[in-house]
Amino acid sequence: MTPARVVMVTGANGIRGSIETTAWPPDGSQPEVLVQLNDGRQVLVPLEALSRQDDGSYTLRLDPAELEARQDPGSNASGRPLVLPLMVEELEIEKRQVETGRVRINKVVHEREELVDEPLLHEEVSIERVPINRFVDEAIPIRYEGDTMIISLLEEVPVVERRLMLKEELRITTRRSEAHKPVRVTLRSEEATVERVEVERSELDHKTQTRGE
Numbered sequence: 186m187t188p189a190r191v192v193m194v195t196g197a198n199g200i201r202g203s204i205e206t207t208a209w210p211p212d213g214s215q216p217e218v219l220v221q222l223n224d225g226r227q228v229l230v231p232l233e234a235l236s237r238q239d240d241g242s243y244t245l246r247l248d249p250a251e252l253e254a255r256q257d258p259g260s261n262a263s264g265r266p267l268v269l270p271l272m273v274e275e276l277e278i279e280k281r282q283v284e285t286g287r288v289r290i291n292k293v294v295h296e297r298e299e300l301v302d303e304p305l306l307h308e309e310v311s312i313e314r315v316p317i318n319r320f321v322d323e324a325i326p327i328r329y330e331g332d333t334m335i336i337s338l339l340e341e342v343p344v345v346e347r348r349l350m351l352k353e354e355l356r357i358t359t360r361r362s363e364a365h366k367p368v369r370v371t372l373r374s375e376e377a378t379v380e381r382v383e384v385e386r387s388e389l390d391h392k393t394q395t396r397g398e
Contacts, residue, residue: 196245287382
């Protein structure tokens with residue numbers, strides 16, 4: 186439905202009125218236009234009697250006597266009855282967003298200390314020299330007695346006949362121990378707090394007007 190629009194009409198001797206353009210559009214599609222005068226009279230006037238102005242209003246080129254004659258529907262040139270436009274109002278619903286408040290989020294870092302007690306392994310190697318001084322027929326390979334690794338050391342010595350003599354053995358023992366050394370470790374965690382910030386009414390109205398435009 187085309188929205189109704191009213192244009193102003195002025196004439197001689199202080200004549201003032203208006204035209205409802207939806208019912209009687211002054212565009213040449215109707216030979217006559219219904220003018221509602223401010224004194225309550227309704228007059229059908231020909232289009233050629235109206236002159237459009239730069240501001241969108243119209244000037245009526247009829248004197249009061251001609252207007253008086255055209256007030257009676259039976260006296261107009263076309264002989265048509267007076268037609269009154271009927272209007273109806275329609276409801277238009279519009280939605281828009283309005284800021285009603287704000288929130289501020291702050292992040293707080295908390296620190297706490299925790300005791301960490303993890304076992305730490307420690308190994309020690311001890312070397313013991315054991316004199317043997319015994320002749321052997323051939324080299325002795327590395328051997329183990331429990332956790333002890335035994336390495337034989339050989340030396341050639343001049344004798345009537347040359348033989349291998351076991352001079353000494355190296356006894357290498359690995360000992361494993363476990364110790365606790367507590368260490369304090371600092372850990373961090375984050376926590377968010379929400380704070381509502383009230384918006385001043387002047388700022389809210391300004392934003393509402395700006396969005397409406």
